[in-house]
Amino acid sequence: MHQQSAIAVAELDLAAPEGPVLAFRPAPGAPDPTPGDVYALVRVDGRPAATVLGRYEEGEDPAEVLAPLAAKRLLESATLQTDAERLAAAEGRKKPPLSTTPASVIVATRERPASLARALDSLLAQDHPDHELIVVDNAPRTSATHDLVTERYAGRVRYVREDRPGLATAHNAGVAAARGEVLAFTDDDVIADPGWLSALAAPFAADPGLGCVTGLILPARLTTPAQILLESHGGFAKGFAPRLYDPARPPADEPLFPFTAGSFGSGANMAFRASALRRAGGFDPATGTGTPARGGDDLYAFVAVLAAGHRLRYTPDALVWHHHRETWQDLRNQAYGYGAGLTAYLTATLVRRPALLPALLARVPRGLAYARTMTAERGTSDGGVPGEHGTHHHPWPASLSRLERRGMLYGPVGYLRARLARGGAR
Missing domain, CATH: 3.90.550.10 (Spore Coat Polysaccharide Biosynthesis Protein SpsA; Chain A)
Structure with a gap:
């Protein structure tokens, strides 16, 4: 796997999408950022709005480096939204009253x-x-x-x-x-x-x-x-x-x-x-x-x-x-577990809710295509995540794709084993 130096995680608070900067701080529990790559949550008026990745050098103010990148990211996100999405987002961005529901x-x-x-x-x-x-x-x-x-x-x-x-x-x-x-x-x-x-x-x-x-x-x-x-x-x-x-x-x-x-x-x-x-x-x-x-x-x-x-x-x-x-082994375990969990939950849904079987069968062809896409060797994501910064690239390894697929094959077996184990325990 490509060896990448650590990336600092931080928060950048803006009064509005174009600024000004209200605060820049490390993410909760994270150390203070040092010169190099920084991955930051951008808050606008206190609310999460985007993530951005930038790099600052010794003597530079990281907030001044990240703020223009954040403004660009927020503008791109707004431009890509459809009218319906923009309306739904605006409705969702209204600050709800503080919930008192227990x-x-x-x-x-x-x-x-x-x-x-x-x-x-x-x-x-x-x-x-x-x-x-x-x-x-x-x-x-x-x-x-x-x-x-x-x-x-x-x-x-x-x-x-x-x-x-x-x-x-x-x-x-x-x-x-x-x-x-x-x-x-x-x-x-x-x-x-x-x-x-x-x-x-x-x-x-x-x-x-x-x-x-x-x-x-x-x-x-x-x-x-x-x-x-x-x-x-x-x-x-x-x-x-x-x-x-x-x-x-x-x-x-x-x-x-x-x-x-x-x-x-x-x-x-x-x-x-x-x-x-x-x-x-x-x-x-x-x-x-x-x-x-x-x-x-x-x-x-x-x-x-x-x-x-x-x-x-x-x-x-x-x-x-x-x-x-x-660790790399943690990631391997996670990839296999995701694949297994996906088909295990589908099996659980059909076992406990058989009335959903016709709806699931109707979606099988598209589902197989989706599964192939989900577990394919992937390029890096966009949207302010580490893979898109500069020349750093993190292709999804074929070995992890294979593990996800193996997990998907195992999931129904694992679920039925779990049911049998619980039945034996009872």
């Missing part, structure tokens, strides 16, 4: 107390006025998580132990314990923006038909080649345009809807109306990290809620900073 934040974890503490510190700093924080300790081997939560965070964080392994099982344990009307989920390797929960919860109050909201995920650090490669190809981000997915009005640009659930968001940044998630049956316990299925728990829940007739909204205002895995 919310529960659920974090599933296993033997990562250091990263969990970092996440909890950010979650305890949320500006949402009425929320609880629940940690689900999944199949623990030691008392480290229990000790952290019950000692350092006593009285501020609720501790739930779930001995059956699997992310979906852990999430279901959190759902059972939660008291909020909105159930928000994130991972133990994120730092949440102070307004994250408020932004994630507000759309539910504005739209009674909404069942799920997802948000923006950006890299907390870009220090290793594996992290840079992942972010060069989009990482977990879904862009800066708010979007509504309505099963009554399938999006014309997504012919596989609702089965391309990966485009809706990710489990590291999602929330559900509690009543909608519970009526949909919660998460399928035979999916997710920690099971033979390897993943797909979040995708299953997205489609389950949509299949029940609820809408799903993506809002970039709900931001978390994610600590990407650092």
Whole structure:
């Protein structure tokens, strides 16, 4: 893999798209930028609007270097929007009132107390006025998580132990314990923006038909080649345009809807109306990290809620900073797991919701083409990500494409193994 030096991660605050600069600072938890490449979140009037990549030299002001690049990026984004997209974006950019709907934040974890503490510190700093924080300790081997939560965070964080392994099982344990009307989920390797929960919860109050909201995920650090490669190809981000997915009005640009659930968001940044998630049956316990299925728990829940007739909204205002895995082997495991999780969730959907089979079969030809595209050797992404800067290029390795495809072949087998294992346990 191409060896790339570390890229600093920062935030650039602008009063308006053309400036002036209000602030420039490192991303939460990141070190101060030093001369070299800088990847920055651009905020306009405090709200996430774009990412930009630039390079500054010794003696230069990084904000002065990045601000013109940010203005250009924002102008390009506005120019490329259709009238309908521009109207939807303008509507989505209106600042919603601070949500007062009671919310529960659920974090599933296993033997990562250091990263969990970092996440909890950010979650305890949320500006949402009425929320609880629940940690689900999944199949623990030691008392480290229990000790952290019950000692350092006593009285501020609720501790739930779930001995059956699997992310979906852990999430279901959190759902059972939660008291909020909105159930928000994130991972133990994120730092949440102070307004994250408020932004994630507000759309539910504005739209009674909404069942799920997802948000923006950006890299907390870009220090290793594996992290840079992942972010060069989009990482977990879904862009800066708010979007509504309505099963009554399938999006014309997504012919596989609702089965391309990966485009809706990710489990590291999602929330559900509690009543909608519970009526949909919660998460399928035979999916997710920690099971033979390897993943797909979040995708299953997205489609389950949509299949029940609820809408799903993506809002970039709900931001978390994610600590990407650092090593090449981590990336290999991730590629295989993504492929497996994709077909595992599809299998779970058909097993538990067979009425969706005709709709899925009708989309099989396009689905196969989509799968080939998704796992092809990819060029670098555009839109202010590391791969487009200067002469740095990060083609997606053929070995990772093969691993994704192998994972897709394995996913249905993994899901059925997970179901059998749970049946044996019962």
